Amino acid sequence: MSCSVAVCNSPVFSPSSSLFCNKTCILSSPQETICLTLSHLKPSSSSPSSPSASPKSPFRLRFQKPPTGFAPAPPLVFGSESVSASCTSQSPPGGALKRKRPTRLAIPIGPPDFVAPSSEKLVASTPREESREVEREGDGYSVYCKRGRREAMEDRFSAITNLHGDRKQAIFGVYDGHGGVKAAEFAAKNLDKNVLESVVGKRSELEIADAVKRGYLTTDAAFLSEKNVKGGSCCVTAMVSDGNLVVANAGDCRAVMSVGGAAEALSSDHRPSRDDERKRIETTGGYVDTFHGVWRIQGSLAVSRGIGDGQLKKWVIAEPETKILRIDSEHEFLILASDGLWDKVSNQEAVDIARPFCVGGGDEKKPLLVACKKLVDLSASRGSSDDISVMLIPLSQFM
Template identity: 45%
Template sequence: MSVAAQSCPSPVVLNVRVLADALNNKQNSPRTCASPSSVCPSPHRSIIVNDGNSLFLNRSTGQNHLNKTISSAHSFNSFFEPEEWKPDKENRADTRTSYSPGKNKKGMRRALSERMRPAKLDIPEIARLASLTKTAEFTNVSEQAASGHNVNVHQHETDQYAVASKKGCKDRMEDFYTASVKFAGDTKQQAFFGVFDGHGGKHAAEFAAANLGRHISAVLSKEDSSSYVEDAIRRAYTNADNEFINQHLSSGACAVSVSVKDGRMVVANIGDCKAVLCRDSKAESLSTIHRASSQEERQRIEKLGGMVDCYNGTWRVQGTLAVTRSLGDANLKRWISAEPSTRAIRITHDCKFLILASDGLWDQMTDQEVVDCVRKVLFKAGEPKSRPGISSTSKLNALNELIRIACQRGNRDDITVMIVPLDVFTS
């Protein structure tokens, strides 16, 4: 072997040395960005981590307070003083990452860490928050536990009504309610109450709670004869439905409402929300349940060319929706009607109180069970006299007992219950 051959390193050794020299030069040289649009890995990664921590701290320290503020001040346009309704907007951070099959696990973790995005940040709309604080007297429209976290039972009460609601197993509460009472002199009282049960999202129920009263007030102001009141309210439901459909938002809502004026009340409902009257000590249903299990409703839908089938024991329209009437549900509007069932009643002295509730209550308790439970709490001393003293505490206790029984019997849905004593509206 020649000397030249002995002193000449092998190609493998040369390659290793060249690679080592290249790595040393790379480590000793400063990192620069070739252009403003290029990315420097280390500084960029540290900025993301710092921003992510600060966003997380802001969210963890301020989010609960923000949610409580919205929930406690969530007053929309009242039945008498409407304002423009706008849906919530959610900004979702892009958290998508890429994956190359040829990379090893360590390389993949590095790629994922470099592509991390800050946590989602909910930025309130200042104008919307400001409008929510405008609460008219005797008026409250509330979204129950909008965030769906850290809230058990929402309660609200006045001398004229009380309401309680509890979120079910969904990520977000989709029940809403509205209540407006206006006194015009010593003998004339006007009121509007409603409970709205959303499905497929909260927007339809939120819109109905904010705007249905306005539509009903508008049509009633044009009617001089009480014989046309029920027709006017049916028109108001349809008008509200058309307005929501034009918002191009998904979701739908069942609803039950009662309009009170001059000693008379008109109850309207669509879907499976219901109103029950306590007349003396007997329960009297004032609503018609609109579900696909109803033969009359099935025939109506099939006549329109729709399909109603039974899936796992539940009848559904087009294989999806169990109710046959609702607000919203634009994709099924060819078959799903927004025309409510109505019932007009004169309020007399034997009308004690009215219960409005979503199906979370009625699926677990009969009408008479609900009335008996409320009477047991309200009138512990026995049969009520001509004007029983129904305290705010007793109304809330009665509602809490109803919710407790429904949950004990297996309810997993959102549940909202409202009680309206009728003695103040007696003609």
């Protein structure tokens, strides 16, 4: 059978009527043999067993019918990031080609793992691609992550509480990876530490904001210096120290606070659709356009800031926007979440659903975790196919 493949620019490759052409199929009943002519192969120099073959005729593969059996396929080779199968077959004497059947893949199923580098810090890690949910009821916070339709969950979170033995000092983060999990994992393990090291000894709001910026940029540079890294991650962090709340973000992870029951966004999403972000990108030689109704940088990425994205680093910067405020009695709780929530649930809806569980407690054994799950389930019920991560942090504990 002569085959020609039509190559197109479509991201989705699908068969069409133009995919297969010049088919030649010869059925020879007396010998019960099927001959497939492959015109792209070199002609055979000799074929004494076939009276129709000649040095000028196309090379033929002969399949004896019925087949003699199936030969076992060679073993699959597993790499660190991919699985590849290599199959080599040779025709035995007489021209019969034995078909080889690929072996079945046995995918292990396991629970999500948590890696705690120290007694204070918890970093969510889901190395198994099959992990669909991660939940944690921590010291003064709760978080729930649910995988979307991807093969691997790309969201991560981190939490460091009881800093320096002081329960009123902590730092939290939610990280939404894209193009793989490496950037989100790296940020979850390093960003909060780099921010804390940078803010030591800083007092004024300007100094603190500049220190947080250095923490983000240091993390970004360290990730890009790693070997074989790809993809990126949006980030939102919330640091509490001496009654002050410092919220920073790069990308479209968002922080929303309940102020007496009213939702107040403490961060602004970094997307190419923002006028100031689009102007910054175009000023530096990039372009922004829409694809399937979504604004993208260079026709590719739908966020304009974050950790990683080395191939777009000229336009996708890691510099965060930071907001600092003093916690008072009206500040009830904080929601940190990935865009998997915010694309389907409004700020006020999220506060209304979480508030009964965060203010005044409840009858549930783990009220904060129940609230996180309710928010995630609401977004999923509205059609979100993205990974969804929600972290709730009551603020009265830090006053």
